[in-house]
Amino acid sequence: MSKRLERTMANDDKMKRKTKSETVISGIEKKFLPEEIVDIDGDVEVYSLEKEFAKTKKNRNWIVIVIIVAFLSVMVAMALFFTFYTENKNSTFRISFNEFNDLRLKEVLESARMHDNNLIIRRNELFRVIIQKRKGELFVKNKYLDLYNALLDGSGSWDDKKLRLETLKKKESGELSKIGKKYNKKIMRMKRSIRAIIREKHAAEKKLVEARKKGELYEDEGLIHDLKMKKLDRVQRGGLNSVSNYYDKYVKYIKRKYNPKFKWGESLKLLKRNGKKDIPLKINPYDPILSSEDIMSRAKFDSIRQRVSDRRILVERLMGVGYFNSVPIALRSLNNISNGIVNDYEHLAFSLTKSLKYKKKKIEDYKRALDVVLQERPESGYVISPADLSKISIHINRLIRLKNGDLGLVFRDSDKYIGRIKFYKTSKGFFAKAIEVAPGQKMKPFDRILIKFK
Numbered sequence: 001m002s003k004r005l006e007r008t009m010a011n012d013d014k015m016k017r018k019t020k021s022e023t024v025i026s027g028i029e030k031k032f033l034p035e036e037i038v039d040i041d042g043d044v045e046v047y048s049l050e051k052e053f054a055k056t057k058k059n060r061n062w063i064v065i066v067i068i069v070a071f072l073s074v075m076v077a078m079a080l081f082f083t084f085y086t087e088n089k090n091s092t093f094r095i096s097f098n099e100f101n102d103l104r105l106k107e108v109l110e111s112a113r114m115h116d117n118n119l120i121i122r123r124n125e126l127f128r129v130i131i132q133k134r135k136g137e138l139f140v141k142n143k144y145l146d147l148y149n150a151l152l153d154g155s156g157s158w159d160d161k162k163l164r165l166e167t168l169k170k171k172e173s174g175e176l177s178k179i180g181k182k183y184n185k186k187i188m189r190m191k192r193s194i195r196a197i198i199r200e201k202h203a204a205e206k207k208l209v210e211a212r213k214k215g216e217l218y219e220d221e222g223l224i225h226d227l228k229m230k231k232l233d234r235v236q237r238g239g240l241n242s243v244s245n246y247y248d249k250y251v252k253y254i255k256r257k258y259n260p261k262f263k264w265g266e267s268l269k270l271l272k273r274n275g276k277k278d279i280p281l282k283i284n285p286y287d288p289i290l291s292s293e294d295i296m297s298r299a300k301f302d303s304i305r306q307r308v309s310d311r312r313i314l315v316e317r318l319m320g321v322g323y324f325n326s327v328p329i330a331l332r333s334l335n336n337i338s339n340g341i342v343n344d345y346e347h348l349a350f351s352l353t354k355s356l357k358y359k360k361k362k363i364e365d366y367k368r369a370l371d372v373v374l375q376e377r378p379e380s381g382y383v384i385s386p387a388d389l390s391k392i393s394i395h396i397n398r399l400i401r402l403k404n405g406d407l408g409l410v411f412r413d414s415d416k417y418i419g420r421i422k423f424y425k426t427s428k429g430f431f432a433k434a435i436e437v438a439p440g441q442k443m444k445p446f447d448r449i450l451i452k453f454k
Contacts, residue, residue, distance in 0.1 A: 115197055115201035116201070119201065122190065122193055123194060125190060126190045130187060133180070138249055142256070144169075147168055152267065154266070258327075271333050274336045275329040275333040277336075279339045282347075283346060284350050286298055289353055293356060308342055315335045319331045319335070371398055379411075379449060383444070383445060386443035394449065403423075404423065405422065408422075419441065
């Protein structure tokens with residue numbers, strides 16, 4: 001017993017005294033050689049699956065598991081969000097018909113919206129046809145406007161020009177009538193089509209109102225209508241361009257019509273003669289001799305002056321409008337012509353008045369001379385001019401008060417009877433008419449007059 005204990009202790013000492021190299025070799029052997037070989041004297045260890053699973057469970061990596069779970073959660077959330085988004089997006093582009101019991105209501109709604117589109121399309125088409133008609137009429141009007149201007153600017157009498165103008169107007173009316181016949185039937189047909197669409201639209205809208213009252217229809221905020229309207233954009237722009245083009249041409253026609261340009265003929269010559277410089281008015285004051293000689297009353301004279309002033313105001317107003325081409329110089333020429341005419345008549349009236357005053361003075365001198373002669377002789381007056389026996393010009397002594405209807409005898413020399421006369425009064429004084437003329441006699445100037453007083 002003691003010997004065995006000694007051997008064992010000796011072996012323990014040997015094991016404790018193992019070298020470093022032996023320790024390394026021992027580790028290699030354990031790593032690459034089975035335990036059965038390495039430790040021949042040891043017991044064989046039995047492999048246990050439950051123990052291995054227990055060891056694996058203790059060595060599990062929880063971070064990887066968390067990452068995988070998070071990734072899957074994100075993918076599921078994204079899928080759910082995308083599904084919800086697409087369903088919500090699609091719901092905004094369609095009308096809810098889930099609760100419709102009658103599928104025809106959907107057709108009515110779509111038809112009501114399409115009626116709006118069709119109505120706009122038909123009206124644009126109608127408008128384009130009307131524009132085409134207006135363009136054709138405008139072409140004819142421009143053509144005949146040139147002919148009218150050429151005729152009016154040319155030479156010839158106004159009566160001849162009026163006849164030719166009437167002929168041109170008849171031709172123009174004929175061409176415009178042909179254009180009207182060409183387009184009017186089509187326009188009326190298109191208008192009937194539009195009225196039919198309006199009736200259908202009103203009927204569909206009535207059905208929709210009834211459906212809304214019953215709660216069978218959900219509003220879609222006009223989405224279908226808005227989408228369809230995009231298709232009409234080019235049509236509408238085309239219509240607007242046609243309107244703009246026609247408007248520009250029509251404005252040019254209006255400018256040419258009401259602002260003509262005189263290029264040749266008598267009109268151009270007239271402008272050159274009268275449009276160079278302004279002619280001022282020269283108005284003379286009223287002369288009382290016009291009234292005393294029963295030529296013109298003061299009221300009539302003032303009326304003429306007022307019309308002259310009215311004409312001047314109107315012409316000056318038109319000159320301030322801002323016309324162009326030949327119109328401004330035409331108005332200036334018209335004003336100069338009118339002023340020139342007024343000035344000429346003013347000069348004529350002034351000259352006649354002046355001459356009238358002179359002649360009246362001369363006649364008054366003769367009358368005074370005759371009055372002196374009558375004071376020295378017993379006769380009542382003299383025959384001045386018997387050229388018209390119904391209106392014999394006479395001169396009666398101013399001291400005698402002659403009355404309308406008085407009678408007188410006409411003598412020559414001292415006792416030669418010539419005839420009998422009757423006096424009558426006018427605005428210009430007393431005249432006489434022959435009641436009787438002696439046979440073989442003839443009244444002469446300065447025959448003596450004896451008045452038979454009643």
